[in-house]
């Protein structure tokens with residue numbers, strides 16, 4: 001696909017795909033948050049599950065889940081991300097969440113999937129998830145879990161770090177409604193900090209919210225990097241606190257893992 005035909009977020013992630021793993025995946029705060037998410041994915045999807053991933057990036061989770069005996073089809077709107085995932089042996093397709101109708105048609109002959117997931121806020125790049133909900137629902141069997149890891153909207157760790165760094169404009173950006181400008185790889189795009197109620201409304205009637213847990217409540221957000229990666233013992237202690245706080249303090253996570261379930265609609 002010609003770069004100019006891509007949505008702004010896909011262009012931004014295309015621009016950083018080659019450096020993505022060394023720049024973000026290696027950070028210890030990201031590793032700690034990913035560990036919590038993976039534990040949840042493993043618990044939710046038993047071995048042999050057929051899964052579809054949305055916004056899978058360089059395929060880190062898809063290849064890890066495949067090694068744990070899950071069968072994953074990864075999707076992403078950035079062709080360069082999909083190329084990086086394919087190079088790791090992941091079955092991956094270029095598909096923007098807003099254009100899942102075409103994918104649903106393409107896969108209509110296949111067995112329905114046992115679940116779907118999206119890790120680290122790819123769906124925060126989508127303003128309106130209504131059509132995505134209907135399209136992904138067609139690919140999932142009734143009762144299938146849909147696990148979405150989205151940005152939290154009140155992250156005390158980020159407020160603290162950004163205030164200490166003298167960047168007050170970033171400290172409260174998540175409380176803004178509407179599309180919020182973002183910059184990555186020198187490209188501008190927008191991010192939407194979806195509220196829980198808005199997610200429930202956009203995903204109904206295809207999905208029902210069953211639970212949510214905070215990820216990165218005490219473990220700080222990436223704004224604390226690279227500092228926090230140099231303090232692994234502190235990070236280990238914060239990770240233990242996160243496990244205790246995941247349910248009661250879910251709303252304060254850097255990310256929130258929402259567990260929806262496919263309804264009979």
Ligand SMILES: C[S@@+](CC[C@H](N)C(=O)[O-])C[C@H]1O[C@@H](n2cnc3c(N)ncnc32)[C@H](O)[C@@H]1O
Nearest residue numbers: 009013055056057077078096097119120122125
């Ligand atoms: C922060 S990265 C996370 C990547 C991966 N899930 C991970 O945990 O490393 C967000 C991903 O969402 C993808 N993305 C952005 N907008 C998207 C859209 N509309 N549809 C599908 N994927 C999208 C980006 O290309 C990027 O790979």
